[in-house]
Amino acid sequence: MLKAKIYVKLKASVLDPQGKAVTNSLHNLGFTDVLETRISKYIEMNFTSDDREKVSQEVEYICNSLLANPNTEVYQYEIVPLEQNLEN
């Protein structure tokens, strides 16, 4: 079994209002050394398949068609063996 670790991030050129709000809150709390915050999605997807090539193609398709907005977001991923006992 395989696990896809998928990051869906806003493009660098796109404003992240949620991250900006966190940065402002932290400045108000006194954490003035926080320069910037960017908030992204991190998705772990487990597959019954052991075929990396097939899973990789599926993840590409899933990111393009479901998880990421190609206008504003970019994605990256890695495929790793699913080690059930080490995850929580």
Place this chain on the structure above:
Amino acid sequence: MLKAKIYVKLKASVLDPQGKAVTNSLHNLGFTDVLETRISKYIEMNFTSDDREKVSQEVEYICNSLLANPNTEVYQYEIVPLEQNLEN
């Protein structure tokens, strides 16, 4: 300058309805080898400080007080040098 890479995940015992919805959608689309999907937050926070110990303490405090809900979520993080040219 340092970058904190922070993951805020639902506890393994907590149902992830958004992830469940994605899994169901994928099954309907024919991706029947998708076993489970868990959706988490991935936060990159840049600090002007170069003091790893100080930044680490700040990140702990920020996670506990702002980013994670201790009832339902767990967090993990790593502190790395901020390499501006390699990030997008």
